[in-house]
Amino acid sequence: MPRPPHVSPHVAAMPGGIYSALAHRLEAREGEVYPFHVGDTWMEPPDGCRMEDLRTADHPGLHRYAPVQGLPALLDAIVERQRARTGLPVERRDVLVAAGATGALGAVVGALVAPGDEVLVLAPHWPLIAGIVRAVHGVPVPVPFFPEVTSVAEAVAAVAARLTARTVALYLSTPNNPTGRVLPAAWLEALAAWASDQGLWLLADEVYEDYQFEGRHAYTRPLLPGRTFSAHSFSKAYGMAGNRCGYVVGPGEVMEHVRKVSTHTFYATPTAAQVAAARALTGPGDAWAAAARARYADLGARVAARLGLPAPEGSTFLFFDVARRLDARGLQGFLEDCVERGLLLAPGPSFGPYPTHVRLCYTAAPPDVTLRGVEALAPLLA
């Protein structure tokens, strides 16, 4: 009973400062700052899709509540996009527009997970998924996956080894945050079949679907449509992270429960953000994403090469072990040395059991800034 001064024990045990506990130290810095710690983009949203392009006269109700499920025009655009990309007979009722993929996955987990339930999470993982599960008193169970798993059989064995009677769902992200890896289609198929056999929900975080650098993204929902929730992001697709607008697609009869949770966490998604998303999705968004994809792929390869790492396959991150560069101060000391050079990196423990890793986002600052930051970082890794 968390009466004052105590708070909910699960929340008290959650870490703060996920992406950097040191960012405040750079607020007063005079020199250049390299914000490699948060996943964002230096690019502005497509023309016609910025706040200054949204006129109240053209969009009555632009500052009023949107329906909790989403603006009808955006829902319809999402339905069309999802049908085209997945081949599934998606309907409006299968879709929830949410306050980013974070709001979307938070609502899904809130609807599916009861206290004490376990969610298998392929690791290293998007940091927020662990806290999302903990915030509703569930238990995230990291499954070491990248780079340990190298075959379909190992993929299934890895998740099977951590299955318990309390397991209710499996979460994966591809293209992966933080590793930049892409899950091969055959692995996805095997994981979906296993989840089906075990009677689990499947949570597919596909926010980097447009940022796979070779080949086409393999969608998860067609493999297990009655049990899969796929999360998608206008933040990542079109450089609108600050707008807080994404969406999730899942089985319609469960989505009505997901909507109950979203209604009680952020109520509705920002109206202007939805108008901007609809404009991008039905207009210049695809061309913008294609250009961004080419620039991200080029930049990711250059950054990786400079740091002696393999080129990323997708997303906007590199994740690497700095164990050999640590002194007695451990990872914290390394991150502090980085901060002294204006470099912010995200600490490995936010991504699972990775005490000596760091994550670097190479798209948050303009390419010239990023490349200067990488030059500042390289000596610390040599």
Add this chain to the structure above:
Amino acid sequence: MPRPPHVSPHVAAMPGGIYSALAHRLEAREGEVYPFHVGDTWMEPPDGCRMEDLRTADHPGLHRYAPVQGLPALLDAIVERQRARTGLPVERRDVLVAAGATGALGAVVGALVAPGDEVLVLAPHWPLIAGIVRAVHGVPVPVPFFPEVTSVAEAVAAVAARLTARTVALYLSTPNNPTGRVLPAAWLEALAAWASDQGLWLLADEVYEDYQFEGRHAYTRPLLPGRTFSAHSFSKAYGMAGNRCGYVVGPGEVMEHVRKVSTHTFYATPTAAQVAAARALTGPGDAWAAAARARYADLGARVAARLGLPAPEGSTFLFFDVARRLDARGLQGFLEDCVERGLLLAPGPSFGPYPTHVRLCYTAAPPDVTLRGVEALAPLLA
């Protein structure tokens, strides 16, 4: 263990369609529609505070993530406002900018309430507070208060009668949604003293602080600053509900836990919404709110008079019993009769144990539309 097709039992038990399960019936209506069911405003935000006024060139990062606590400029404006209005030594660490007061209170409840904990809720109550508590597996306990309670002693007796060993917090809203009543300062003082004696958290929903029609709003935090969280809304203050931006103020050492929950439900508040809020708060907001207050007070009094109800004291709602107008179809039949006339009202059960009440928001549509709607409604009540 909510495996497919089951969802979390607490969420499954939550109702959907809080404000109206019938709104979709009016999508294709030819005649005028009267959206009295949701709390919103017909007024546009102040000049200079609309989306079209926010230029990327003036606000670098307008479409990128804001810090999870809020934009520094907005935090500072809130700190200044709170110091001036409450006299308390508020600091940045005491403040969280959130996806509306819904996001703010959701994060507070998420941090304070463990599964099975009870939250006393003065009733009738803002509908979302019940679902917010249920969504984290807590138990909302409605305390019949308006109009039952008529004295300080009765106010304390009402909450004391529902106290159990599992009670962790007391929630109140003033000016009240849905009744339009204002809690007298002496009652607030007595409730705060009682909460202090019992070792409870106090959640003060003050989103209608600018919409008290007589006298000045009495703030709750000065009565019990170490245990009170006060929720505030730019949505209500400045006609920006669609922007999804509000804030909560509370004890700094607990706010760090509240931020963990908000980070995992909506991550950060929309950046453009925060820029717009800061502009309003430091510019034309107060004048806008003063003008809106006068219009709301006048309109509320006229609507109440036409329906034979006492004039509201604040907020933007009337809440009244239609028991004598119900036939064998019950409240649902009455709401359906309303829909046939283009009228949407919110059903009493969303606000607590009020099976024959309805809530009417008189500010969602322009005054002329609202008054026509009230003319259409009056015969149904006569």
